[in-house]
Amino acid sequence: MPLPTPPVGTSWKAACADLWGERWVPSLADVLCIASRTVERWKSGDVEIPASLASDIVQLAASTTAPRVYGEMLRQVSCGRDLDTLTHILAKMREDDPLSRLQSKLRPHVFVSRRSREDVQTAAPAL
Numbered sequence: 001m002p003l004p005t006p007p008v009g010t011s012w013k014a015a016c017a018d019l020w021g022e023r024w025v026p027s028l029a030d031v032l033c034i035a036s037r038t039v040e041r042w043k044s045g046d047v048e049i050p051a052s053l054a055s056d057i058v059q060l061a062a063s064t065t066a067p068r069v070y071g072e073m074l075r076q077v078s079c080g081r082d083l084d085t086l087t088h089i090l091a092k093m094r095e096d097d098p099l100s101r102l103q104s105k106l107r108p109h110v111f112v113s114r115r116s117r118e119d120v121q122t123a124a125p126a127l
Helices: 012-020 025-032 036-044 051-062 067-078 083-096 098-123
Strands: none
Touching: 012 025, 012 051, 012 067, 025 036, 025 067, 051 067, 067 083
């Protein structure tokens, strides 16, 4: 399946920031198994990043709704982490995510609310 087309004008540097945050140089170097200095040269413009690589980075960031999680998983895989470690990291990232914490707190209330509605509907006499 082809990667989605990123928004027009998205730069590879912005895509890297989406994937790994403002300090993205070491992470990109890890994923590509290259020296951080090479990525620093690309970032500064001293050396041009290969166009196909820049395009791939932009497409990777656009291919997910959770670029930071995806970027971290790419980095961990490139460092040789095993599946158990990756699963633990992903679970920890979910715990640290404010939206996930809020959703986990709301789930019991949503269940009770649905259950209460069902109880009311079954207990109400049919007209």
